[in-house]
Amino acid sequence: MKGGKQKSGGMVMIEMLVTVPVLLIMFLGSVEFGRVMRTYQMMSFLSRDSSSAAFRDCAFVDEAIDPLAIDTCLQDQYAQKMSGFINANLPNTSMILSVYSYNPVTTMIERIGEYPAGAAYGGGHSSQFQPDLLGSFPLTAVNNTNRVIAISEVFHDYTPNGKSYLGLFSGSPVFYEVTIF
DSSP: OHHHHHHHHHHHHHHHHHHHHHHHHHHHHHHHHHHHHHHHHHHHHHHHHHHHHIIIIITTOOTTTOTTHHHHHIIIIIIHHHHHHHHHHOTTEEEEEEEEEEETTTTEEEEEEEEEESOTTOOOOOOOOOGGGGGGSOOSSOOSSOOEEEEEEEEEEOOOSSSOGGGOSOSOOEEEEEEEO
């Protein structure tokens, strides 16, 4: 019994040397996971809100009066406002607002307006939306009375806090969120 008590001090030190790094890694991992989830939620909000506003405010602007009316609306009404939000809350983020029109005669979807926002850092992302792929989907929401589709695409170049913990992130992954309204 006497020998067991003398060994317990060394055993506690070894257990602590093993346990503390594991707990530290778990803590740092949970902090990083929280940052990823916060970024994703903000991207989702930004995508939903911007596509809704683009549809509500800019989709039905009369293009017969001004051929650039939708582009001007996207730029003036919404994209500039969202650029401030993006730069303040989501650095390294860019967004593309697009408005498409469905032509029931040709059954084609044509872009009638597009404006990038928040690309002040020069992210260089381009739209990933391909209208020709929509032909295989039933376009029941797009008909003769409502021919407009508003799309918001958000790109975020994610950078881990400080150095990449244990090399879990190599390079800079790009998060992508899209909302079609």
